[in-house]
Amino acid sequence: MAHGTERTIAQSTAAERTRELRTRADLLGLESLFSAEELAFRDEVRGFVDEAIRPHVADWFERAEFPRELVREMGERGYLGIHLDSPGCPGRSAVEYGLASLEFESADAGIRTFVSVQGSLAMGAIHHWGSEEQKAEHLPAMARGEVIGCFGLTEPNAGSDPSSMETVARRDGGDWVISGRKRWIGLASIAQLAVIWARTEDGVRGFVVPTDTPGFTATVIEPKFAMRASIQCEIELAEVRVPDSARLPGAEGLSGPFTCLNDARYGIMWGVLGAARDSYETACSYALDREQFGAPIASFQLTQRKLVDMALDIQRGLLVAERTGRLKDAGELDPVQISVGKLANTRDAIAICREARTILGGNGVSAEYSPQRHANNLEAVRTYEGTDEVHTLILGAHLTGIPAFNPPREG
Incomplete structure (x- = not known):
């Protein structure tokens, strides 16, 4: 840049400067790779992030606070389960989901993590492996942000190696009884539904567990040096009993x-x-x-x-x-x-x-x-x-x- 160009950018408004810097940094003209519809959705998400999230996120991070009050609005705007085409879900493309993820994390990874846990993990498990009844019951409410979900896979002794999972689910009549512990589970303390993965006699299976079920306890992990505008928990499952209708019928194995x-x-x-x-x-x-x-x-x-x-x-x-x-x-x-x-x-x-x-x-x-x-x-x-x-x-x-x-x- 010439010195005069530096001064021109320096004298512009904050919004003008951001646009100018962003345009200059697109060295290969990659903006042209995306359709008008994709860019319009990205810009909508960007506007929401700039208005509702970016001004506050440093404070949320400092106070280790997740902005739960935004969940319903994010659902109403179609930001939860963005790429899922199940009933009540936005059904957008993978590229649109990616562009939205970029904008959310430009504010903070904790916010993008919420979108990911809710949409890709909790809703995704029901979308991919749930029965039609489970999809109809849970996904529309989750997409609207009325119900928050979490995804219980990682354990204290089973992180990168989920095949060593210790949580078990055993048959007891027409029910399943789940016992074990999960760790680093996003949103668990504020979730109404938990997708829990457990070892059974027939291999690993998934279960949709209401978090108010007796024996289910979620404890927030704190303090943390990272992801402070998000929530991670340890879950204890002490003889948690659920009916067979809670099992995800399509999920078999890892x-x-x-x-x-x-x-x-x-x-x-x-x-x-x-x-x-x-x-x-x-x-x-x-x-x-x-x-x-x-x-x-x-x-x-x-x-x-x-x-x-x-x-x-x-x-x-x-x-x-x-x-x-x-x-x-x-x-x-x-x-x-x-x-x-x-x-x-x-x-x-x-x-x-x-x-x-x-x-x-x-x-x-x-x-x-x-x-x-x-x-x-x-x-x-x-x-x-x-x-x-x-x-x-x-x-x-x-x-x-x-x-x-x-x-x-x-x-």
């Missing part, structure tokens, strides 16, 4: 929860780009205003290199996400391809947020600026729905044909 996890992982590859974009824009805007040695630091070579690297990585990540979304909408997406986006985009996004913080200098650790908050959140995002290591091994097995999850032991 393919049941993994299908839902893949939907959530797909949303993550888009969402993390929102955190990266917001961090880039914050750093670039700051660099245009901050003067040292008689010039804006945006004019320094090292700062420009940092900004260039960030913009390039965001553009590459968006190409990965858009291509993956098109494959998903066409019904041609391989789960291995989801691992590509989840691993690469999350890894790049956290690096972008950290680098953006360096441009802010000491001010970067202030809650006034978003990059450090995004970086903290991404430490959790890179861990849940499959760690970096798990997705690396998924891709390694694909490339070599040799699964390395259970290497042979010596002796």
